[in-house]
Amino acid sequence: MLLLIAIGLLAGVITGVSPCVLPVLPVLFFAGGSTQVEPGRKRAGLRRSALVIAGVVVSFSVLTLLGTTILRAVGLPLDFLRWAGLVVLVLVGLGLIFPRLEDRLQRPFRNLPKAFSRNDSRRGSGFVLGLAVGTLYVPCAGPVLAAISIAGSSGQISGGIAALTIAFSVGVAIPLFAFAMAGAGISQRLAAFRRRSRNFRVAGGTVMVLLAVALTFDLTDGLQRIVPAYTQALQDEVENNPAAQQALAGLTARTPTLAATPAPAPATRTASTQPPASGTAPTQAPASGAAPSRAARASGPVVTCVSHATTLANCGRAPQFTGISTWLNTPQDRPVTLASMSGHVVLVNFWTFSCINCQRALPYVKAWYARYHASGLDIVGIHTPEFSYEHELGNVRDAVGSDGVLYPVGLDNSSATWRAYDNSYWPAEYLVDAQGVLRHVVYGEGGYADSEALIRALLRSQNPAVVLPPPTDPAVPVG
Numbered sequence: 001m002l003l004l005i006a007i008g009l010l011a012g013v014i015t016g017v018s019p020c021v022l023p024v025l026p027v028l029f030f031a032g033g034s035t036q037v038e039p040g041r042k043r044a045g046l047r048r049s050a051l052v053i054a055g056v057v058v059s060f061s062v063l064t065l066l067g068t069t070i071l072r073a074v075g076l077p078l079d080f081l082r083w084a085g086l087v088v089l090v091l092v093g094l095g096l097i098f099p100r101l102e103d104r105l106q107r108p109f110r111n112l113p114k115a116f117s118r119n120d121s122r123r124g125s126g127f128v129l130g131l132a133v134g135t136l137y138v139p140c141a142g143p144v145l146a147a148i149s150i151a152g153s154s155g156q157i158s159g160g161i162a163a164l165t166i167a168f169s170v171g172v173a174i175p176l177f178a179f180a181m182a183g184a185g186i187s188q189r190l191a192a193f194r195r196r197s198r199n200f201r202v203a204g205g206t207v208m209v210l211l212a213v214a215l216t217f218d219l220t221d222g223l224q225r226i227v228p229a230y231t232q233a234l235q236d237e238v239e240n241n242p243a244a245q246q247a248l249a250g251l252t253a254r255t256p257t258l259a260a261t262p263a264p265a266p267a268t269r270t271a272s273t274q275p276p277a278s279g280t281a282p283t284q285a286p287a288s289g290a291a292p293s294r295a296a297r298a299s300g301p302v303v304t305c306v307s308h309a310t311t312l313a314n315c316g317r318a319p320q321f322t323g324i325s326t327w328l329n330t331p332q333d334r335p336v337t338l339a340s341m342s343g344h345v346v347l348v349n350f351w352t353f354s355c356i357n358c359q360r361a362l363p364y365v366k367a368w369y370a371r372y373h374a375s376g377l378d379i380v381g382i383h384t385p386e387f388s389y390e391h392e393l394g395n396v397r398d399a400v401g402s403d404g405v406l407y408p409v410g411l412d413n414s415s416a417t418w419r420a421y422d423n424s425y426w427p428a429e430y431l432v433d434a435q436g437v438l439r440h441v442v443y444g445e446g447g448y449a450d451s452e453a454l455i456r457a458l459l460r461s462q463n464p465a466v467v468l469p470p471p472t473d474p475a476v477p478v479g
Helices: 002-016 019-032 044-074 080-097 099-109 121-136 143-154 159-190 194-216 220-226 232-239 242-250 294-299 356-375 393-402 416-420 448-462
Strands: 326-328 345-351 377-383 409-411 428-432 438-443
Touching: 002 019, 002 143, 002 159, 002 232, 002 242, 019 044, 019 080, 019 121, 019 159, 019 194, 019 220, 044 080, 044 121, 044 143, 044 159, 080 099, 080 121, 080 194, 143 159, 143 242, 143 416, 194 220, 220 356, 232 242, 326 393, 345 356, 345 448, 356 377, 356 448, 393 409, 428 448, 438 448
Parallel strands: 345 377, 377 409
Antiparallel strands: 326 409, 345 428, 428 438
16 A cells, blocks of 8 residues: 555656646746735735635545546536646636736635635635546556546555555645745735736736637647656656556556566566467467457466557467447447458557547557558557546547548547456557457557557568558658
């Protein structure tokens, strides 16, 4: 348990300074500084900042674990809380701009316990602002957040998951609180100049309203895609080391069959870099098309497939798609199966539409489909939601259309296919050869040139006479 808490805390701190927090930073900065300092109340900014961040922690923790379950139980749309958060953000922003509106908005908080208000209703509203920000905060997804989200959506909430969630949320809160306090510090210095202090509040309100508009129309995604993933290496060190992987796997009593980081295969495991002959079973692959069962894993050696490998491996039969509620981009929305694509090379792409990591990888996946589909490459997107609003069919359909995704997409709202693949990453790519054998995996971003080279190798293996277009130029940005 202590190891889980440490992993969650460190992962949260890293996430709190990652590029994915950029959209909410202006809100926290101005929220911390929106309390006017008066004589004898120098700690007003500190208390308001603490309440805002407390709201973020409570909202994010509860909604990540229980949001989908709660909304379904009360019969509300699964994107209700996100829209509610946007409305609150707009109202708080307008309140900072127009004092009379702020006074009306704060009236409900005047009767709150002193622990929340301290005779200042503005601080009570700070906690509500934090709750709203928690519904809009979309952190970069790693194995820790994936474990929390999937456990919550599938109802597999244990003591370990709860501890991991709390530790992760507290870790995220540490850098966010520091940023809110920076805003409070600036506000305190400007408080002696009423005109400047008032301008600070108006600027904060304007930023909140504009951010709400930007989030409504997904305008912040472009900025997040442009900013380099400067915390990725550190996140990998914390979340992808063997001890962390074993601890996270223990939360669902599963034994990962695919290695998370490049490492030599154990002596008891085997891997083949040669494609199997057509019509023959791969070495040590199960006879059926299902993933190796836990009993099979326990009874004998399994094949290790290493993420970001530069050569093809033999990782056993690719699991079938299961539990898909809806299919998009297929004739009459009919289901897609690996069997129906027999004889084709298949790339299975796990993603979710609000995940910035997925958005960075998506242009490469789309480019491969456009370039190689006519040569025998099929791509299947498995949309496994991270947050409650990503379960809504309409939201996914809109994202598929706006992102220009043309290949089949299956809605894995129950995370059944995710679990069949023992997946723990957004995004993740699983490359399957024409005989249905899993040959290559990539967890997270990067490795695009290697993945494309292996796609080309499998296409040529299946059809030596195929004439392939030139590879994607890595020097030219993929749009």
